[in-house]
Amino acid sequence: MIYREIDGLRAAAVMPVILFHAGFSFFSGGFIGVDVFFVISGFLITSIILEEIGNGTFSLAAFYERRARRILPALFLVVLCCLPFAWLWVMPEEFRAFSDSLIATSLSGANFLFWFKSGYFAPEAAEVPLLHIWSLAVEEQYYMFFPLLVMFMWKRKRNWLFAVLVALALASLAYSEWASRVHPSANFYFLPSRAWEFLAGSTCSFMQLKGQKRGSDPLSFLGFGMIAFSIFYFDETSPIPSTLALVPVVGAMLVLLYARQGTWVAALLSTRVFTMIGQISYSAYLWHQPLFAFARIRSIDPPPLTVMGVLTCLSLVLAYVSWRFVEQPFRRRERRLLPSTRSLAASVSLVLAAFIAFGIYGHDTRGIPWRLPAPIKEFMANNGWSKTCLLEGSSGWDTMPIQGCVFNGSHEQTYAILGDSLASSLTPALAKRLDGMNIGLQQITHSFCAPVADVSMVPHQARDCGAFNAAAIDYLVKSKVKTVFLAASWKIFFEQSRYRFSGEEVATSDVGQSLRDAFDKTVGELTSAGIRVVIIYPHPRGDTEIAAKVAKLMHKGTPTPTITIAQDEFLRQSAPSYAYLDDPKDRHVLRVDPARIFCGREAGRCDLARDGKTFISDKLHFTPAGADAVADEILYALRQDDTVDGNVAALSSD
Incomplete structure (x- = not known):
């Protein structure tokens, strides 16, 4: 040739x-x-x-x-x-x-x-x-x-x-x-x-x-x-x-x-x-x-x-x-x-x-x-997401509670939040509100680790999740913590094509019942110890960087952008996660659905940013404003619960 x-x-x-x-x-x-x-x-x-x-x-x-x-x-x-x-x-x-x-x-x-x-x-x-x-x-x-x-x-x-x-x-x-x-x-x-x-x-x-x-x-x-x-x-x-x-x-x-x-x-x-x-x-x-x-x-x-x-x-x-x-x-x-x-x-x-x-x-x-121009710099600085106490790898959780990750620790009662980076982005807003109720908050979060016992995703960043979740659940069951928030990127977790169950990789995509059993086991271990479990449901997410998209619009002359997705699309994408999260029927389980906040203000749409206020930082994680909105919804759910372990008065006066 x-x-x-x-x-x-x-x-x-x-x-x-x-x-x-x-x-x-x-x-x-x-x-x-x-x-x-x-x-x-x-x-x-x-x-x-x-x-x-x-x-x-x-x-x-x-x-x-x-x-x-x-x-x-x-x-x-x-x-x-x-x-x-x-x-x-x-x-x-x-x-x-x-x-x-x-x-x-x-x-x-x-x-x-x-x-x-x-x-x-x-x-x-x-x-x-x-x-x-x-x-x-x-x-x-x-x-x-x-x-x-x-x-x-x-x-x-x-x-x-x-x-x-x-x-x-x-x-x-x-x-x-x-x-x-x-x-x-x-x-x-x-x-x-x-x-x-x-x-x-x-x-x-x-x-x-x-x-x-x-x-x-x-x-x-x-x-x-x-x-x-x-x-x-x-x-x-x-x-x-x-x-x-x-x-x-x-x-x-x-x-x-x-x-x-x-x-x-x-x-x-x-x-x-x-x-x-x-x-x-x-x-x-x-x-x-x-x-x-x-x-x-x-x-x-x-x-x-x-x-x-x-x-x-x-x-x-x-x-x-x-x-x-x-x-x-x-x-x-x-x-x-x-x-x-x-x-x-x-x-x-x-x-x-x-x-x-x-x-x-x-x-x-x-x-x-x-x-970048000053307004864009200020906007980006104020619309990141919190990585504080977000662990990676096998270090940092050898002993629990994790050092430096207990907020408002002087209070007699303490709650805990367990999950991945999504939970990390929610923690500061939740800790601030619990502080006003004289309640501390322990953050137990690890990248890529959805709080599901014995199961992890296959990517190498998730290789320590099985051991991490086992250590976390074991600690919580033995601790004085009586309320645990479970928060994670559920859509990502429940839509993997491959998982590790107890360290063994499973190639088939037919793992629905095994995942359901593993999540039920997680919730059951906590509620059997007398712990109230609060499950934070999926929220609308973007297919591009939301804060960056808002910043682009601001840079091009739109002072208060709104970024939305179709509500039907969000519900379709979230349906598999809802099916798993709806399954545990224990009376000590509360459910908080962020869709109540972000969807329905106008028919058929969910807001990722509304009038310049941005709820999602990248494609997934909450900005401070988004975390504030979800934390308020969590407190509302706690107020409706008649088993708040003696905190009804404190919650009502908030």
Whole structure:
């Protein structure tokens, strides 16, 4: 396969990725263009290394210099262009995340960061300007190891090199199949799950080296069809990478091997449109995500497809400019920019150090909030959510009550709140009201830990939840606490596809009765000890950052924005959680439904922010105003309860 067909294949890979990110649903599997890119990269890198090693001209230093000249100039340009727009438009918390991505990008570790922060297909991912750099990080990590492996095998067991690469590819494929079921997010982002795609390209390089140079219309057409099928048939639920990814990967291999001059596929890929887009494909890939992300960040509502189509065209225009005036001047052999290795290394080091320093500053200042106008800064400062005493990991709850997490501790009677970060955001307002009733409040909260005995979600942040809940419930049963508030992100918890029951992971989604039994057990253990349980029900939540959205509207001239969602949509989303939470029938169970506060003021809607007063900070957690409203509803429920353990008078006088 000659170079212009490879450029054409690059075009066939990059355009579906761009159109998928633009939101064109017809390209539901467009993300597999990245898998095709990995195959192409493995093919080209292996071909170059084998040719140079065979000629005795291979140099590891020269290899890495070529990679740096290929990758870094255009990347640096795009990152630099992102900075002023992020500075002007991005709210502090998101700017802090952007700063983290600067550091990760500079250290070739963006895939690790985005795995830890959020999923590739999460709604918020569309507003992350540098999300797409994860694939570049995977490629850079591959470049670190692959040449060393080839050099090592060439010197010692040259005849075994092909067999070793095939064995590694099969091992990586098997691992990706396993990880797609057990650790799907890590599987998507990490090199061990992706290595077989690069090595598939390496296999093609070996086959070509050994004489496979014959074109085939049926096989090349089949390969192109397999890629097209993946683009239009796969979607976000497809477990990629896994054995399912063999469809586009084998398709790319067939095109690389058999789309030779004279075949239909070669003729298509050699057309001017395909080859031109292929030549600028790297820059196009770099430009498209920041353009789309900043458009979504700046827009109050999702931009229409017409706007995204215009931005798609703009990404190609910018790609041509950066290819012509940045990529080529650094790569050409004659009169190239920074011609010496030393000057290139010094310049790269300086730029990377500047990015890292700026990223550290943005992280440490929590998003450089002072860059925003004063009213926006004040609004954002007053509409965060409380993380005080929100534990993470296995430390901090060895002994209970947790030190420093008992509020109003001088009072004779103390209540407790048990739950996850949602409970943490509610605690300050609840503690303030209980203080006025001479009641203390113990906060027992851990990130990702819904208060359900013996059950936890699968993400690694929830790995300690089983032990945490066991310790908390054991303590409460033996304590003098006689009222416990259970609050959590119930919708998230009850809609997981995988859980750990008593430490054992359950793969099936048919866990309804087991979850119901576990929640009943939690409530039963507490009420059997004479403890009154107050369950805080789900509340309306947003699909974007609510405080940031209000701040955007204020920044654009709307002084008192209102943000709503449809009440029917909220009820539909919350129905599974209501079914679980309604189940315990013990008379010592009270229920507080925040929907009474946020929904129904106007028919058919639930308010997330009302006339400038914001109830939800991000997408889920209560602002101080939202926590105040829910705390008032809790006190109302306590007033209605005739088993308040002697506090009726105090409550009535509040």
